[in-house]
Amino acid sequence: MAARASDEALSLTAAAAVERIAAGELSGAELFDLYRERAGNEDLGAFLWLSEAAADVPADAPLGGVPLAVKDVFCVEGVPSTAGSRILHGYRPPYTATAVERLAAAGAPMLGKTNMDEFAMGSSNENSAYGPVANPWDRERVPGGSSGGSAAAVAAGLAPWAIGTDTGGSVRQPASLCGIVGLKPTYGAVSRYGMIAFASSLDQCGPLTRDVTDAALLFRHMVGCDPCDSTSLDYPAEVPLPTAERLDGVRFGAPPELTGEGIEPGVLEVFNRVRTTIEELGGEVEDIALPHTAHGLAAYYVLAPAEASANLSRYDGVRYGMRAGDGDLLSLYEETRAEGFGDEVKRRIMLGTYALSSGYYEAYYGRAQRVRTKIAEDFRAAFERVDLVLTPTSPSVAFRLGERTSDPLSMYLSDYCAVPMSLAGIPAISIPGGLSDGLPVGIQLAGPAFSEPRILDAAHALERAVGFTGEPWRA
Amino acid sequence: MPEPVADRPYEPVIGLEIHVQLATRTKMFCGCALSFGEEPNTRTCPVCLGHPGVLPTVNAQAVHFALMIGLALGCEIAPRSLFHRKNYFYPDLPKGYQISQYDVPLARNGALGDVRIHRVHLEEDAAKLVHAGASGRIHGAAGSVVDFNRGGTPLVEIVTEPDLRSAAEASEWLRLLRATLRRMGVSDVNMEEGSLRCDANVSIRPAGEATLGTKAELKNMNSFRFLQRGIDAEIARQEQVVRGGGTVTQETLHFDPVTGDISSLRSKEEAHDYRYFPEPDLVPLAPTEAMLSRADDALPELPAARAERLERDLELAPETARLLAFRGELGDFFEAAVAAANGGGDGAVAGPRALASWVTVELVPRLGDTEPTESPVTPEALAKLAGMVSAKAVSQSAAKQVLDVMAIDGGDPEALIVERGLGMAAADELGAIVDGAIEQNAAAVEQIRSGNEKAIGAIVGAVMRETKGRADGGEVQRMIRQRLTVDG
Numbered sequence: 020m021a022a023r024a025s026d027e028a029l030s031l032t033a034a035a036a037v038e039r040i041a042a043g044e045l046s047g048a049e050l051f052d053l054y055r056e057r058a059g060n061e062d063l064g065a066f067l068w069l070s071e072a073a074a075d076v077p078a079d080a081p082l083g084g085v086p087l088a089v090k091d092v093f094c095v096e097g098v099p100s101t102a103g104s105r106i107l108h109g110y111r112p113p114y115t116a117t118a119v120e121r122l123a124a125a126g127a128p129m130l131g132k133t134n135m136d137e138f139a140m141g142s143s144n145e146n147s148a149y150g151p152v153a154n155p156w157d158r159e160r161v162p163g164g165s166s167g168g169s170a171a172a173v174a175a176g177l178a179p180w181a182i183g184t185d186t187g188g189s190v191r192q193p194a195s196l197c198g199i200v201g202l203k204p205t206y207g208a209v210s211r212y213g214m215i216a217f218a219s220s221l222d223q224c225g226p227l228t229r230d231v232t233d234a235a236l237l238f239r240h241m242v243g244c245d246p247c248d249s250t251s252l253d254y255p256a257e258v259p260l261p262t263a264e265r266l267d268g269v270r271f272g273a274p275p276e277l278t279g280e281g282i283e284p285g286v287l288e289v290f291n292r293v294r295t296t297i298e299e300l301g302g303e304v305e306d307i308a309l310p311h312t313a314h315g316l317a318a319y320y321v322l323a324p325a326e327a328s329a330n331l332s333r334y335d336g337v338r339y340g341m342r343a344g345d346g347d348l349l350s351l352y353e354e355t356r357a358e359g360f361g362d363e364v365k366r367r368i369m370l371g372t373y374a375l376s377s378g379y380y381e382a383y384y385g386r387a388q389r390v391r392t393k394i395a396e397d398f399r400a401a402f403e404r405v406d407l408v409l410t411p412t413s414p415s416v417a418f419r420l421g422e423r424t425s426d427p428l429s430m431y432l433s434d435y436c437a438v439p440m441s442l443a444g445i446p447a448i449s450i451p452g453g454l455s456d457g458l459p460v461g462i463q464l465a466g467p468a469f470s471e472p473r474i475l476d477a478a479h480a481l482e483r484a485v486g487f488t489g490e491p492w493r494a
Numbered sequence: 495m496p497e498p499v500a501d502r503p504y505e506p507v508i509g510l511e512i513h514v515q516l517a518t519r520t521k522m523f524c525g526c527a528l529s530f531g532e533e534p535n536t537r538t539c540p541v542c543l544g545h546p547g548v549l550p551t552v553n554a555q556a557v558h559f560a561l562m563i564g565l566a567l568g569c570e571i572a573p574r575s576l577f578h579r580k581n582y583f584y585p586d587l588p589k590g591y592q593i594s595q596y597d598v599p600l601a602r603n604g605a606l607g608d609v610r611i612h613r614v615h616l617e618e619d620a621a622k623l624v625h626a627g628a629s630g631r632i633h634g635a636a637g638s639v640v641d642f643n644r645g646g647t648p649l650v651e652i653v654t655e656p657d658l659r660s661a662a663e664a665s666e667w668l669r670l671l672r673a674t675l676r677r678m679g680v681s682d683v684n685m686e687e688g689s690l691r692c693d694a695n696v697s698i699r700p701a702g703e704a705t706l707g708t709k710a711e712l713k714n715m716n717s718f719r720f721l722q723r724g725i726d727a728e729i730a731r732q733e734q735v736v737r738g739g740g741t742v743t744q745e746t747l748h749f750d751p752v753t754g755d756i757s758s759l760r761s762k763e764e765a766h767d768y769r770y771f772p773e774p775d776l777v778p779l780a781p782t783e784a785m786l787s788r789a790d791d792a793l794p795e796l797p798a799a800r801a802e803r804l805e806r807d808l809e810l811a812p813e814t815a816r817l818l819a820f821r822g823e824l825g826d827f828f829e830a831a832v833a834a835a836n837g838g839g840d841g842a843v844a845g846p847r848a849l850a851s852w853v854t855v856e857l858v859p860r861l862g863d864t865e866p867t868e869s870p871v872t873p874e875a876l877a878k879l880a881g882m883v884s885a886k887a888v889s890q891s892a893a894k895q896v897l898d899v900m901a902i903d904g905g906d907p908e909a910l911i912v913e914r915g916l917g918m919a920a921a922d923e924l925g926a927i928v929d930g931a932i933e934q935n936a937a938a939v940e941q942i943r944s945g946n947e948k949a950i951g952a953i954v955g956a957v958m959r960e961t962k963g964r965a966d967g968g969e970v971q972r973m974i975r976q977r978l979t980v981d982g
């Protein structure tokens with residue numbers, strides 16, 4: 020394939036590539052090879068492992084063979100799956116995650132495994148045991164996290180699309196920082212089976228894509244009840260591809276709690292511009308109170324570590340992964356976990372263990388659960404008045420590598436606007452709203468449970484009007 | 495606890511915690527088949543090995559069995575019970591936590607007999623650790639290996655209120671529980687093999703006091719005998735402590751059945767903080783009306799009710815009724831024999847009491863280890879044999895000879911009696927034999943005539959020997975007396 024033709028193929032959105040393949044103008048295998056070559060030469064640190072060859076995909080498969088980058092948090096049979104942790108170095112699962120399996124069956128073969136914060140704990144990808152990932156917009160900056168590798172790969176054109184996981188913003192925040200689209204689905208919409216757990220009551224698998232249509236297309240083939248995941252649910256209907264170009268009559272609520280203090284001026288500027296765009300498209304934006312969301316981060320940093328402290332107990336050196344110690348049981352546990360886990364993971368295990376300890380449970384875990392219920396009630400009340408909640412995705416643009424590593428709290432604040440939706444279990448999307456000092460700013464739209472079609476439609480209309488053309492890899 | 499008084503009687507207070515392995519087809523939270531001594535680690539999958547990313551799914555059959563147990567024990571079933579994670583590190587616990595139920599168990603507030611049931615909940619079993627080396631424990635072992643076949647086996651935990659007052663009572667009640675669970679077909683309930691495990695909470699208090707003393711928990715006694723001996727030893731130990739002016743400390747104890755010693759496993763001070771919290775991977779367990787009625791419909795008549803019925807309706811002796819009710823299959827055999835006797839139509843039939851005696855006294859020892867369901871003697875054949883005895887068509891002792899044969903080869907009792915010439919001797923034949931016996935036992939005749947009635951036994955014995963038991967003892971006595979009176 021001539022250079023220009025390959026450039027052209029690489030510039031296609033995934034949905035456009037699927038169409039070309041269906042029309043016989045492109046083959047999935049060709050496209051796979053093009054991306055495989057690019058990914059093989061990347062120097063962002065986005066990939067941890069690459070597939071050797073494309074799986075055979077029938078040309079009439081709904082996703083045509085368009086390759087998929089998969090966050091390393093997903094187990095894939097026989098393929099190294101580390102969740103960005105040293106403790107799972109060399110671990111090759113005996114089974115494949117449901118989401119990966121469903122997408123492969125629909126015709127999206129795995130291109131490779133992407134880098135991530137260890138056990139999805141982080142907002143900059145700097146907590147990976149396998150090195151940081153550079154943001155393709157500015158290589159001195161972080162891509163966000165924890166799905167930093169997936170976001171950077173899509174933004175840099177190393178993959179047409181990717182999946183990641185979002186526990187408290189880990190799909191939306193890196194999508195925002197990398198100038199792409201990231202969708203966190205309704206809790207239960209996508210099976211968690213095979214996703215290496217961080218915080219089970221919050222973890223959801225979501226698409227990271229170049230545009231809203233791609234997100235809808237990928238999401239369509241991810242959803243559905245899975246007998247292996249008791250918390251998964253049937254999606255009410257097939258996910259339609261978005262078509263809306265206007266926002267007439269759509270009511271948006273902007274919560275002052277998430278759109279004021281603590282948000283960078285440059286981000287606020289983009290946010291306010293998008294507000295105006297919404298009104299130009301016929302939508303209405305009003306202020307809506309979400310009073311308890313101000314406590315979201317505090318509740319999140321009790322609940323998520325509590326669940327994580329139990330979820331990570333299985334890494335004990337007995338059955339798989341890394342093993343250290345002198346043979347004595349206690350030293351096996353202590354040495355394996357001391358050497359295998361990074362600092363942030365240890366910090367959260369300790370936080371969570373403390374929060375669940377007898378005598379502290381009510382004050383921490385019990386109280387955080389009540390805050391979580393209140394936040395869900397806030398959203399429920401809000402959705403009686405508005406269709407969608409509108410916020411910036413993250414309070415800032417991509418920050419510099421190393422800038423926040425010594426200050427966990429400032430790192431945690433990066434998910435300030437994303438965490439409340441996770442606690443409420445509701446869907447939210449991040450789409451690029453514009454640039455601030457040459458760096459992308461994400462806008463978040465959230466809706467009630469299972470309102471992804473409505474969110475995607477609104478995001479589609481907004482995306483067209485904003486006309487964001489960030490393709491740093493083409494520069 | 496009040497001042498110890500040397501001669502003041504103490505009363506033991508005992509509660510039991512029973513773990514029952516359910517006889518489901520698969521494990522509690524994965525699709526692995528349950529293991530019965532297979533090669534180690536051949537009944538495993540990513541879920542029960544605790545691989546990254548796996549999720550538990552609740553076994554519907556285990557829930558069904560647990561609901562049956564809850565209902566059989568007269569408990570209230572929780573409309574929404576919760577699974578929790580019980581966190582601790584041990585190599586036999588692959589996830590680092592056990593999925594169990596905590597503050598909202600599946601069922602509570604029931605009773606079996608006189609003992610109240612505190613709660614019934616579902617959980618998963620741990621794997622099996624094997625320690626190499628002399629100590630047999632993990633500390634000091636040369637090496638340890640884990641067999642995950644047992645890991646994830648469904649368990650029901652049953653906790654009683656402290657309503658038992660002696661080791662014998664505890665053991666007796668546990669037998670009732672075992673019979674009940676066996677009858678329901680929900681478990682193998684084998685203590686030696688670990689499908690039924692019992693811990694006992696033991697405390698003592700001055701007789702008549704209402705407050706409870708400090709309890710010690712006696713772990714894992716794997717037979718009824720050990721349970722009884724362990725509790726007795728612990729009661730004695732606590733009495734000694736208290737009478738010596740000491741106080742009982744709350745601790746977990748291990749009973750050594752070989753030496754009879756009790757040793758401390760861990761005391762309360764170093765107790766684990768299990769950091770229970772709701773299992774986020776599972777939704778609450780909310781039994782539907784259909785599930786509840788299905789569990790209710792699956793309940794057979796339970797041993798306690800059956801014993802009562804056998805005693806009341808069939809007028810069996812209490813011990814016999816209990817024996818038949820507690821050994822369900824034997825009870826089934828007996829009731830089939832009763833039904834066969836009643837359906838037999840013409841002729842004298844054996845009554846339930848006689849049949850019960852034929853089953854429990856005669857058949858059981860002849861069957862040895864053979865289960866009643868495998869018995870070569872069918873309930874119908876036994877009823878027929880017993881009926882022939884009642885009809886005096888065969889003597890008791892001849893019938894027992896026939897049963898000897900049937901217990902090995904089966905067969906029809908009537909045909910066997912004919913074939914072996916074991917039927918009652920005819921009147922003229924018997925008359926001739928009686929005459930002969932009188933003639934040959936002149937000394938006995940003399941004694942009878944001089945008033946020693948007991949001497950008749952020698953003549954009866956001679957007749958029975960001659961007829962090979964084909965005569966009725968009473969009838970023979972009557973004939974002897976008649977002849978001696980006539981002659982005299």
Ligand SMILES: [Zn+2]
Pocket residue numbers: 521524525526537538539540541542543646
């Ligand atoms: Zn299994």
